[in-house]
Amino acid sequence: MNEPVKKPARKKVELDPRFVNYKHVWVFIEAERGVVHPVSWELLGEGRKLADALGVELAGVVMGPPGERTRQICGEAFHYGADLCYLAQDEVLRDYRNEPYTRALTELVDTYQPEIMLLGASTLGRDLAGSVATTLATGLVADCTELVIEADSRNLASTRPTFGGSLLCTIMTQRHRPQMATVRPRVMAMPDADTARSGRIVEHKLAIIESSIITKVLEFIPDAQQDKPQLAFADIIVSGGRGFKKQENFQLVWDLAKVLGAEVGASRPIVQAGWVELDRQVGQSGKTVRPKLYIAAGISGAIQHRVGMDGSDVIIAINNDPNAPIFDFAHYGIVGNAMQILPALTEAFRAQIALARRAG
């Protein structure tokens, strides 16, 4: 039942006539307590390309409590590429809860009929997307890494990793609308904000009364900020793998990270051995990262690691095996013993930075 069943390449699949009027690309803008999850802007960047390929408009869907802040978010969505925003403001949308958000988003879809709807694969996005897709009885593709419009059918082709990331598959929703997909944070590039851009707001009044909502939020306990590694948004990451052999040696990774003001990352075996906490694992079952610089030392570059860091601007790999797969996709490589190269690299960066400081 798990097999991506081989289907005979069916010829043309007709869209269900109920959906012929479904037009435009939507991105759900995820905001909690007034803070927008950056994945929403990443999705607007991606949604822009899809909308342009189809020659349709790109809309952001903004939901939240009444107030200036919620409306402001629409303005930000225009900066990141939206042509218009659907705005639903209601007290029942103050905290995220599945039921009012599902009801509201489903109502918006039924009313304004998008052909594509994207959500972040965050805890909120996965919760909401699964409920909404079921209510609408449409297809939902999880954790996509690539979204393109198929030229002849104009359908959305969503690519996602399968079987622990070792292969990719392309999935389509041909007969139903909207075509829904979620994308993990940091998988798509962050578009540049253009503060000159503006757009129009379509306000939608909901008629959901609080007493009809069964689940109540009693409390929100924010995470302590400092003690959690913030890999996903780090600008520089130094990662170590099994090549370090002993936990003491892994200190070399921390030393380099300290000099660079970088976060420490790791491959899965390092996390499993308990050398670093789970939040530092980079890859398919860990974090997706997009730093400006990713240094991978003693990491072989298994596909499950690669999918989590492939989007880094510059990748430097250090490995004593010239045939290690990491050299197939890193930008720069040093073939050598990480235990010697890393301290040298730490010193070189330290000297470089000291020089820059002195220069002013």
Added chain:
Amino acid sequence: MHSVVCIKQVPDSAQIRVHPVTNTIMRQGVPAIINPYDLFALEEALRLKDRFGGTVTVITMGPPMAEVALRKCLSFGADDAILVSDRAFAGADTLATSYALAAAIGKIRENMPVDLIFTGKQTIDGDTAQVGPGIARRLDYQLLTYVSAIREIDHEKREILVERRAEGGVQVLKTKLPCLITMLEGTNEMRYGDMDDMFRAARHPLKQWDRLAAGIEDPNVVGLKGSPTVVGKVFAPKPRSQRAEIIETVDNDPKNLVVTLLAKVFTQHPKLEREIERLAK
């Protein structure tokens, strides 16, 4: 207190190999296991039974060989197990999977009301995290995803108080039974079954339900036919067009290597150099 726990049998992905030439999955000999995330759901249900008494029913939709996974759950202490299995279910996406499971749970409910449905956070093969929300919607149960702790259950008022992992913090939620909980990983530790349970698991008459027994009249709403998503091609990721530029020096001394590396990187990426100086402050 009656909990239904949804479990899925999955291939032990750590042991899946991809054929280097044909890029197909080599499944032969890959052992099937209970989806590891589902064990947290099962353990939580068993703990509620320890606290409040009641019944734990496990259910899976899968091929006949999934019986092994169900018996394993019985050996941990589950009371009853149902295998929902029919050729018509093959090729199901999450919409069709949640349809079949919701229908079967509807049947279970006819004999004994269900207070709680548990699922894992996600599976390690399909990995969508969509089936739990799907079942909740279809049965109109309150949905509580990523639950890290069940604080209280008030049977009189039929209320439950849970902690849910949200973006940037923990939500404390109160809702009504019945509801569906997707359990966060690492929140409890699976017990070892005792001897009695192991013997019972081996003898227990397993219920096997086909489509009609699960209460599904229309064959078009399950399996491939009931799935709006269509899986197209499966392929290996493309290698980057260029391999890494390997830095070498005459002596390959670490010091000289890294100096050469930095000179090259900073010439080709001047913005990065400024970035590093900014961050190091």
